[in-house]
Amino acid sequence: MTDQEDTHLDEDQLLQAVVDERDLPASVQDHLAACPLCRGEKERFEQSLARFGHVAERFTPAPGRRVKLPFSESTRRPSSWYWIWRGALAAGVAVAAVMILVYGSITVKTTRETTLASLTQEMWADDRLMTEISELSENALPVFCLDISGESDPGLNEEFIDFVVPSIEGEVVSRNRGGVSC
Secondary structure (H helix, E strand, O other), X not given: OOHHHHOOOOHHHHHHHHHOHHHOOHHHHHHHHHOHHHXXXXXXXXXXXXXXXXXXXXXXXXXXXXXXOOOOOOOOOOHHHHHHHHHHXXXXXXXXXXXXXXXXXXXXXXXXXXXXXXXXXXXXXXXXXXXXXXXXXXXOOOHHHHHHHOOOOOOOOHHHHHHHOOOOOOOOOOEOOOOOEO
16 A cells, blocks of 8 residues: 555645546545545445525525615606716817816926026026125125225225335435434
8 A cells, every 4th residue: 555545635725626526636526436434435425415494494584686776766767867977978088188188288398497497597596696605705805895805996906005105114205304203
């Protein structure tokens, strides 16, 4: 005897044998045909299912007449109106879908152009800011203060200031009548 003959069918294989014995592997079919114990288990399972079916039939009410729900005139629609409304609804959905697609593509195109324009404006604003920073780093005074300080006149430089106000280091600036320096 082999191990195949010593092992009997498990519950899943018995269930599959009841449903369709041809789906089982050939070795399992041979074992079922040769083993009286497994064949008896299969027949008991089939009888158990048959009893269960009879009990279900006994407790199930017989279909006497069809169940009809009350139907009022206000809820009844002629079939022609049904198809008209259905067609109108389908047409409306199609028109809405086309409008969404067209509007969406225009919006996407406009958004791209707007984004590009705003980026360009930001770049120009950044350039103006950098120019202003450069000007302020050369001279931080506002224009109206430059006139007061004398910084706005290009003719005013160190030589001109030395000419107007000479330095007193080692030189005599003025003399009194008596010849004494101040």
